[in-house]
Amino acid sequence: MRHFTAESIAGLDERFRRNLINSLHGVRPALLVGTTSATGMDNLAVFSQVLHIGANPPLTGILFRPDSVERHTLTNIRNNGAFTLNTATTAMAKQVHQTSARYPRDVSEFETCGLTSIRMHSSHAPCVAESPIQIVLRLVREIPITENGTILVVGEILHIYLQxxxxxxxxxxxxxxxxxxxxxxxxxxxGLRNGQRLSYAKPDEPIQCEPL
Amino acid sequence: MRHFTAESIAGLDERFRRNLINSLHGVRPALLVGTTSATGMDNLAVFSQVLHIGANPPLTGILFRPDSVERHTLTNIRNNGAFTLNTATTAMAKQVHQTSARYPRDVSEFETCGLTSIRMHSSHAPCVAESPIQIVLRLVREIPITENGTILVVGEILHIYLQxxxxxxxxxxxxxxxxxxxxxxxxxxxGLRNGQRLSYAKPDEPIQCEPL
Structure with a gap:
């Protein structure tokens, strides 16, 4: 058993610490966030820190680090209040990852990463045509996390397109x-394997399993 | 292609809407949150709405719905400022899911779900001995999400135990x-399959892939 304390974590090599803490909890969805700049440039960036906040109204949260490459996305959301979330397939992994490269502001990741922007709605933000699930949101509010300068962006779902x-x-x-x-x-x-849906858990009943 | 709008989502059957919006983005870690009540009862509950907020200091966020079964957990965290996050294996799925049953307050989910509480530290909150990764946190702050009454609990990582x-x-x-x-x-x-680590993405270099 390896043991890290708050003190030993603070003393770790920066890259080691970033990898350790970032990967600690497990997997999250790899989502492509689509936005459009004030000059009309479509931007795409991979995000994984996404929260399901609620179903009614349908609210989603995304955590932003404003001092990173992700700032293009946040600037665009602030400009026009619109963004999209697009799921990826396992076959899209390299394209998804490539969106995290530090492209100049006048370059669209759609083109450089070989993905197609699509607008089936009146939003200012583009969806990813290759994504099986496309979600269009409007900015509701920014919540600052003062402890480290990150920002939780709360969005309301306006459109869902899915196969x-x-x-x-x-x-x-x-x-x-x-x-x-x-x-x-x-x-x-x-990727995912061995899916199963489990029945509603009750104190005195065994759980039923439906393989997926 | 199925299309839902904000209006059609608002008009959906409640259970359908809850399933749709909650499962929309994809998978998240299934984590067991361990806490201890004021009377010394160890509590365990499954959570999946967990954010990596930052690595230095190491901060984690968990979203709580205060009007649900999860309230035991939030009450305990408020009482003594301590909680743990514990990963699960695929073999533990039914036990993890069973912690979501509505047990009375004087019942410990550790016992009813066949899991073992362990304390290798001075925290008030128990870890799950069967979990490959155990994380001990202290409460830093509660951030209310006023749009729907949920609460983002921010915790600082004090201990990490992992195999x-x-x-x-x-x-x-x-x-x-x-x-x-x-x-x-x-x-x-x-479960997970076909893992791969991809090299740091740069604008003009192909991504290297290391199978896991």
């Missing part, structure tokens, strides 16, 4: 059929 | 070796 075969009778979205891409830390990508 | 074979040379935590459990929505559990 017909991904939506179950009870609303569940079948990420095993979408072959959705997950990410741990900054650079480790995974 | 020796899970930590890579550069700090990356090997969730494919841990066989970490992921969850989509409220009840769909997954």
């Amino acid at each position: 017909d075969d991904l939506i179950s009778e009870d609303g569940f979205v079948a990420h095993h059929i979408a072959d959705s891409l997950a990410v741990a830390g900054l650079d480790a990508y995974f | 020796d074979d899970l930590i890579s040379e550069d700090g990356f935590v090997a969730h494919h070796i841990a066989d970490s459990l992921a969850v989509a929505g409220l009840d769909a559990y997954f």
